[in-house]
Amino acid sequence: MKTVIDEYIRKAMFPNMWCPGCGNGIVLGAIIRAIDDLGWDKDEIVAVSGIGCSSRITGYVDFCSMNTTHGRALPFATGIKMANPDLKVIVVMGDGDCSAIGGNHFIHAARRNIDLTAIIINNMIYGMTGGQYSPLTPTGKFGSTAPYGNIDQSFDLAELAIAAGASYVARGTVYNPRQSTSLIKKALDKKGFSVVEIISDCPVSYGKMNKMKSPVDMLKWIKDITVSKKAWDGLSPDEKRGKYAIGEFLSKDRPDYTELYEEIIKKAQESGGNK
Amino acid sequence: MKQEKLLEVYQNNSVKISVRKGWCKSCGICVEFCPKDVLVPDNQGKPIPENIDACIKCSLCELRCPDFAITVEGVKEKDE
Ligand SMILES: Cc1ncc(C[n+]2csc(CCOP(=O)(O)OP(=O)(O)O)c2C)c(N)n1
Ligand code: SF4
Ligand code: SF4
Ligand code: SF4
Ligand SMILES: [Mg+2]
Numbered sequence: 065m066k067t068v069i070d071e072y073i074r075k076a077m078f079p080n081m082w083c084p085g086c087g088n089g090i091v092l093g094a095i096i097r098a099i100d101d102l103g104w105d106k107d108e109i110v111a112v113s114g115i116g117c118s119s120r121i122t123g124y125v126d127f128c129s130m131n132t133t134h135g136r137a138l139p140f141a142t143g144i145k146m147a148n149p150d151l152k153v154i155v156v157m158g159d160g161d162c163s164a165i166g167g168n169h170f171i172h173a174a175r176r177n178i179d180l181t182a183i184i185i186n187n188m189i190y191g192m193t194g195g196q197y198s199p200l201t202p203t204g205k206f207g208s209t210a211p212y213g214n215i216d217q218s219f220d221l222a223e224l225a226i227a228a229g230a231s232y233v234a235r236g237t238v239y240n241p242r243q244s245t246s247l248i249k250k251a252l253d254k255k256g257f258s259v260v261e262i263i264s265d266c267p268v269s270y271g272k273m274n275k276m277k278s279p280v281d282m283l284k285w286i287k288d289i290t291v292s293k294k295a296w297d298g299l300s301p302d303e304k305r306g307k308y309a310i311g312e313f314l315s316k317d318r319p320d321y322t323e324l325y326e327e328i329i330k331k332a333q334e335s336g337g338n339k
Numbered sequence: 340m341k342q343e344k345l346l347e348v349y350q351n352n353s354v355k356i357s358v359r360k361g362w363c364k365s366c367g368i369c370v371e372f373c374p375k376d377v378l379v380p381d382n383q384g385k386p387i388p389e390n391i392d393a394c395i396k397c398s399l400c401e402l403r404c405p406d407f408a409i410t411v412e413g414v415k416e417k418d419e
Contacts, residue, residue, distance in 0.1 A: 085405060093405075242402060280372075
């Protein structure tokens with residue numbers, strides 16, 4: 065029997081480079097299982113990432129893939145999609161990658177509603193570079209650049225994506241791999257800009273500085289801080305503090321950028337260039 | 340291949356659990372979160388399904404393994 069591992073993983077690259085228990089591998093599993101469920105042809109998929117531990121995912125999937133520069137995965141993916149709208153383009157980003165240096169690209173990709181699927185691995189820290197806090201590090205938590213605790217307020221990436229105009233927005237966790245697979249599957253299948261944030265563990269950078277030394281401690285914490293969307297809606301503002309809703313937040317239909325672009329090209333050609 | 344040789348297979352009448360020891364990093368996730376305490380760590384921290392008859396084939400160990408090092412076969416279709 066051919067497993068998803070045989071089918072979608074570049075096995076020669078294994079064991080992977082991530083630290084023991086790092087959530088990146090769990091997200092990789094959720095992505096390939098979602099694609100397997102959809103039955104997509106590997107050759108029609110392009111996976112694009114930036115720089116960070118999470119971005120190494122593109123080296124392990126047996127699709128066409130591109131590991132670009134820090135924060136710029138979305139512009140590269142936009143170029144690929146515009147050049148060939150038939151391709152299915154998946155963008156994997158870290159929380160720093162997506163919401164700090166790449167924050168502007170993120171809101172504008174959502175505003176344009178370009179048909180890409182963005183998967184953000186939110187380990188709430190710059191894992192690769194040694195634990196600097198990111199725009200998604202919770203207030204009060206520690207990082208190598210926040211030795212007395214982070215005073216910033218973090219973004220709610222899902223709310224940001226909704227406000228900016230995305231078509232599909234959801235959040236999952238590495239503790240709930242089945243739910244994450246199903247959310248990713250829906251996002252992949254959705255036309256327009258789709259966002260799935262996966263709350264993940266970085267035991268080495270985040271865990272070490274926040275009194276969670278083991279991957280097991282981190283997964284238990286992730287379980288504790290997350291509540292289903294349904295339960296979340298019934299919580300008071302006080303009860304919501306420090307917690308994250310998980311599930312699907314938005315799924316709506318609106319023309320995607322490649323369609324609008326095609327229409328405008330047709331219009332220009334029909335008019336012979338006369339406005 | 341080197342890692343294929345390190346594949347350990349455990350089986351009973353209804354389930355087959357394979358552990359790819361060469362890929363396992365002994366993170367402890369599968370052992371801790373197995374709902375039926377099927378798995379125990381060996382002296383290197385890698386899982387052994389000592390209690391395989393209690394396995395309910397939920398696949399959670401496989402789905403949560405960051406290293407694709409444990410697989411469960413004989414599983415019914417996913418419920419979600
Ligand atoms: C232009 C640029 N600035 C900074 C860096 C250094 N750098 C590499 S990865 C990274 C942050 C990684 O954090 P995140 O995106 O959350 O990914 P993680 O490693 O946590 O998966 C930074 C700042 C870089 N490579 N390029
Ligand atoms: S530093 Fe953190 S994010 Fe990077 S591989 Fe290790 S555990 Fe994963
Ligand atoms: S399939 Fe479920 S019950 Fe069986 S060993 Fe894995 S986690 Fe435990
Ligand atoms: S979850 Fe995977 S890597 Fe971790 S101990 Fe179990 S088999 Fe090994
Ligand atoms: Mg990060």
